[in-house]
Every structure is written in C-alpha cells, then in structure tokens.
Amino acid sequence: MFLQRRSLQQLALAAINSPPKTGGSDYAIFGTRIDEKTRVGPVDWISSKGTLVVTKDHPKIVECLHSPLKPVCKLLPELSSSFTRLTGFNKVMITDYGLQAYHLALRFAAYWGQAKKGVPFQDAVMLATPSSFIGRCFPTESSWPLIKLIAFNNLSALEGELWTNNNVCGLLMDTIQWGDSVEEPGPGYLAEVRRTCDKHNVLWIADETSCGLGRTGQMMAYMSQGCQPDIVILAPTLGCGLYQELVKRKKYAI
Numbered sequence: 078m079f080l081q082r083r084s085l086q087q088l089a090l091a092a093i094n095s096p097p098k099t100g101g102s103d104y105a106i107f108g109t110r111i112d113e114k115t116r117v118g119p120v121d122w123i124s125s126k127g128t129l130v131v132t133k134d135h136p137k138i139v140e141c142l143h144s145p146l147k148p149v150c151k152l153l154p155e156l157s158s159s160f161t162r163l164t165g166f167n168k169v170m171i172t173d174y175g176l177q178a179y180h181l182a183l184r185f186a187a188y189w190g191q192a193k194k195g196v197p198f199q200d201a202v203m204l205a206t207p208s209s210f211i212g213r214c215f216p217t218e219s220s221w222p223l224i225k226l227i228a229f230n231n232l233s234a235l236e237g238e239l240w241t242n243n244n245v246c247g248l249l250m251d252t253i254q255w256g257d258s259v260e261e262p263g264p265g266y267l268a269e270v271r272r273t274c275d276k277h278n279v280l281w282i283a284d285e286t287s288c289g290l291g292r293t294g295q296m297m298a299y300m301s302q303g304c305q306p307d308i309v310i311l312a313p314t315l316g317c318g319l320y321q322e323l324v325k326r327k328k329y330a331i
Contacts, residue, residue, distance in 0.1 A: 153171070156169070157169040163296050164296060164309065165305060166309065174312075175286070175312035178310050178311075178312055179249075179310060182247075182249065182282050182308050182310055183247065183249070185280075185308060186203065186246045186247030186249075186280045187203075187247075189246060189247075189280055190244075190246030190280075193278065194243075194246065194278055196244050196246055200244050201223070201244060201246045201247075202224075202225060202242055202244045202246065203223070203224050203225070203245070203246065203247045203248070204224075204225055204226075204227050204235070204238060204245055204249070204250075205224050205225070205227075205248075205249050205250060206226065206227060206228070206250040206251070206254060207228075207229075208229065208251070208254040208255070208258075208260065209229075209249070209250050209254060225242075225245075229250065229254050229260060230260065230263050230266055232266070232269050232270075232273065235248070235270065236273060239273065239277040239279060240277075245277070246279060247279060247280040247281075247282050248270070248274060248279055248280070248282065249282040250282075250283070251283075251284045251286070251287060251288070252283050252284065252285055252288055252289075252297070252298040252299050253293070253298055255287045255288075262302070264302075265302065267299050267301075267302040267304050268304045270304075271304040271305070274307075280307040280308060281306040281307050281308075282306060282307065282309075282310065283297075283306035283308070283309050283310070284309075284310045284312075285297050285298060285309055285310065285311055286311060286312040290311070297309065
C-alpha cells in the first residue's frame with residue numbers, strides 16, 4: 078500500500094511539474110512547497126486548491142469523472158495550440174469568467190513590473206481608457222491595482238503619464254472602444270502604442286472581447302496595424318456569449 082501511494086504521488090508531481098507547452102500554469106510549484114521566493118514554508122497538502130485527486134483515485138470519483146473528462150482532456154490542449162497558432166502567442170490560460178481574466182492579466186503585469194522594474198506589487202499602476210470595460214467597471218481609488226484613466230487615440234496623454242509615473246506597469250485597453258460609442262484606433266495608433274510601451278518598459282494588454290476572432294477582417298483587430306500586444310484578453314467571444322474566458326500571454330511577459 079505504501080509503495081502504491083508513493084508511486085501515485087510521484088505521478089501527480091510529474092503531471093504538475095510538466096505542464097503542456099502552450100498551457101499557462103496556475104502558480105509555480107517547487108516540489109511540495111508553495112512559496113515561490115524562498116522555496117520553503119507550508120506544504121501544499123490540498124493538491125493545487127483541491128483540484129488534483131490523483132493520489133486518491135476513489136473508485137466512485139473516477140467513475141463519475143471518466144466519461145466527461147476524456148473529451149475535455151483531449152480538446153483543451155488542442156484549443157490552446159489552435160490559439161497559439163492563430164495569434165502568435167505561446168501561452169494560453171483559461172479562466173472561469175471575464176472579470177477573472179482581467180484580474181489575472183493585471184496581476185501578470187504587476188508581478189512583471191515587480192520583477193523587471195522594481196515596482197512593489199502593491200504600488201503597481203495600470204493605465205486604462207475611460208470607455209473600455211476595465212475603465213468603466215474597476216474603481217479608480219482605494220483598490221488594487223490603482224487604475225488611472227487616459228484618453229484613447231491620444232499618444233500625448235500616454236507619453237505624458239509614462240514620463241511622470243515610473244510605477245506604471247501595464248496599459249489595458251479595448252483595441253476598438255465600444256463603451257459609450259464605437260471608436261476605432263487611428264492610423265498607426267496601435268503601432269505607436271507598441272513603440273511607446275517598449276520605450277517605457279510597460280506591458281500592453283489588449284482587450285479583444287468586442288472585436289477579436291475575425292470580426293474586423295483580421296483574426297485579431299490589433300493585427301490590422303502590424304503589431305502585437307504582450308497580453309490579450311478574449312472573454313465571452315470564445316463561446317458566443319457563453320461562459321468561457323481566455324487570457325493569452327507572451328512567454329517573456331512573466
């Protein structure tokens with residue numbers, strides 16, 4: 078019994094530590110320790126928030142899950158690979174709902190800013206446009222992260238904020254604004270956003286919920302100006318309004 082349990086534990090750890098090439102991991106696991114900085118501390122006894130039951134293998138659990146899991150386990154890697162092939166990104170992470178996708182993207186940017194720019198995680202500032210989903214739904218005061226609103230299609234406003242605030246880690250905006258009215262990016266605007274973000278070491282997060290997946294003549298709307306963001310959010314777009322969300326990120330972003 079001891080040998081069988083040990084082999085199952087080894088199997089679980091091998092599965093955890095060998096993620097698919099195009100699948101983003103929930104959080105980094107170093108053996109059974111969950112502190113990513115010191116690699117010491119509490120032991121992960123709950124198996125990835127209770128989602129891994131490999132070491133249990135209860136017959137009734139296996140019986141209930143076996144049939145629906147067969148197609149899911151096969152299709153999820155195919156879905157991730159399809160999106161990486163179509164968009165040029167190399168990591169995909171599926172989330173439960175749209176707001177979680179936004180929050181995940183913001184946390185990516187904040188951790189990236191802490192690692193690459195030395196900005197403390199809790200001091201990270203994100204820029205957003207007023208008509209975008211994030212600008213309309215997230216409070217701008219007394220919450221994390223601090224979100225500052227800047228005008229869309231206004232490079233001077235973007236440059237001015239980046240020159241005066243070194244804590245800016247990310248710019249999150251809808252590629253095509255649709256909150257109050259439809260506003261498309263001006264000629265060359267997205268390419269200049271890419272150049273400006275590179276210049277000031279800021280991640281560009283594009284929300285393609287309203288315009289992605291071929292609805293503008295390109296697979297993604299930002300492709301029309303020959304540039305690519307660091308992170309892309311696709312929320313209800315994935316399932317025609319059903320509850321599937323997705324965050325894609327370049328490997329170097331984190």
